[in-house]
Amino acid sequence: MDSTALLCACCDLEQVIYPFTEYLREGEQKHISFIADYFSKHTTEFNENKLVKASNAASMFYLTGVTLDNGYHVVAYLDITPFRTFNQMVNGVLAALLVLSGLVVTTVGIRMNGGIHKTIRSFCSYTECIGNGNYSTPQVTSRYLELNQLSRSMAEMSGKIAGYDAKQKEFFQNVSHELRTPLMSIQGYAEGIMTGVFEDPKEAAEIIAGESKAMAELVAEILYLSRLDRDMQPLAKRDVEIGDLLEEAIERVKMVSRNHGKTIRYSGLKSPACIYGDREKLITAIINILSNCIRYAKACVTIEARTEAGILILTIADDGEGINPMDLPHIFERFYMGKDGHAGIGLAITKEIVEYHQGTVAAMNGENGAVFTICLKTVKQKVSYPELPETG
Numbered sequence: 391m392d393s394t395a396l397l398c399a400c401c402d403l404e405q406v407i408y409p410f411t412e413y414l415r416e417g418e419q420k421h422i423s424f425i426a427d428y429f430s431k432h433t434t435e436f437n438e439n440k441l442v443k444a445s446n447a448a449s450m451f452y453l454t455g456v457t458l459d460n461g462y463h464v465v466a467y468l469d470i471t472p473f474r475t476f477n478q479m480v481n482g483v484l485a486a487l488l489v490l491s492g493l494v495v496t497t498v499g500i501r502m503n504g505g506i507h508k509t510i511r512s513f514c515s516y517t518e519c520i521g522n523g524n525y526s527t528p529q530v531t532s533r534y535l536e537l538n539q540l541s542r543s544m545a546e547m548s549g550k551i552a553g554y555d556a557k558q559k560e561f562f563q564n565v566s567h568e569l570r571t572p573l574m575s576i577q578g579y580a581e582g583i584m585t586g587v588f589e590d591p592k593e594a595a596e597i598i599a600g601e602s603k604a605m606a607e608l609v610a611e612i613l614y615l616s617r618l619d620r621d622m623q624p625l626a627k628r629d630v631e632i633g634d635l636l637e638e639a640i641e642r643v644k645m646v647s648r649n650h651g652k653t654i655r656y657s658g659l660k661s662p663a664c665i666y667g668d669r670e671k672l673i674t675a676i677i678n679i680l681s682n683c684i685r686y687a688k689a690c691v692t693i694e695a696r697t698e699a700g701i702l703i704l705t706i707a708d709d710g711e712g713i714n715p716m717d718l719p720h721i722f723e724r725f726y727m728g729k730d731g732h733a734g735i736g737l738a739i740t741k742e743i744v745e746y747h748q749g750t751v752a753a754m755n756g757e758n759g760a761v762f763t764i765c766l767k768t769v770k771q772k773v774s775y776p777e778l779p780e781t782g
Contacts, residue, residue: 450474525552572601611735629664639676647684656693663697666769667747675743678736679762683708704764712755
């Protein structure tokens with residue numbers, strides 16, 4: 391039987407005329423019986439030419455019908471049971487997929503949550519090891535890209551902290567050595583004076599005074615560097631005339647150079663120029679380089695200043711043996727002990743001061759010794775006009 395058929399019934403609706411029910415299969419007979427029964431109970435709905443949906447537990451139909459003049463009723467029906475079955479199947483599949491998706495998401499979430507928790511615990515242990523000074527702890531690995539990036543950053547941080555810690559320990563060892571040597575000398579000469587070993591105590595007292603002065607200078611440099619680190623001395627910037635700055639720096643080390651039998655040659659600027667900075671700190675930076683050059687020069691230290699494209703180029707050179715090539719890349723590093731056994735604290739301070747002024751400092755070996763170059767931005771010199779008297 392087709393999905394759409396005609397059902398004819400007697401006027402009393404108790405006998406189906408067509409199709410012939412005795413020729414129908416059992417299932418089709420049940421369909422015809424259900425439709426006839428539904429039609430007999432809801433005849434008024436069909437009189438309004440409506441499309442009616444009728445269904446039971448097993449089947450579903452769309453029905454419409456008309457009443458003929460002779461009292462017979464013609465009912466057209468469409469069996470939509472397969473569509474309902476398909477819809478139920480689709481809903482069942484969707485429900486199953488929804489449940490399956492929920493299970494998958496829940497399982498993945500639980501696994502990810504457990505993995506993240508495990509990784510975070512590893513990070514906690516890793517940072518605790520770093521905090522305890524164990525910088526050789528293996529890097530934490532994770533299957534998550536972001537956590538691996540975090541792990542690499544922490545490993546780089548650990549390496550930098552380890553390097554800084556090693557340099558700091560080395561620095562304190564070097565400083566201890568630097569302080570121990572003059573202290574032992576002071577102690578020896580003091581005991582000699584006490585026991586009457588020296589016929590002339592004045593000579594021993596001069597040595598004690600010299601060693602004490604050297605220790606005081608070393609401690610002052612260490613404290614100065616520490617204050618720079620903690621920014622305890624804010625920069626008091628103002629316009630500074632370069633010629634005056636260099637002349638004052640030279641004046642402060644002139645006595646030291648004379649005592650060492652060294653001369654200082656200064657080639658000034660052709661025209662006045664200014665830089666914007668902290669005068670005292672810049673003088674300290676220049677003096678540190680001058681002192682270093684005086685220490686290693688044979689006879690002369692040369693200072694040359696010039697400006698190019700708004701940049702001050704200050705060159706300080708000595709006629710000594712130059713800087714050990716092994717030390718050259720490190721002489722401005724903090725806590726670095728050179729091959730000659732001298733800790734370059736003064737040069738580290740110079741580097742800090744120059745960089746605070748957005749400048750650069752470099753060192754190299756020239757033809758006749760070491761050459762230091764400082765570069766700083768110049769500013770236009772402000773012109774001050776005399777105040778005019780008030781007029782009434």
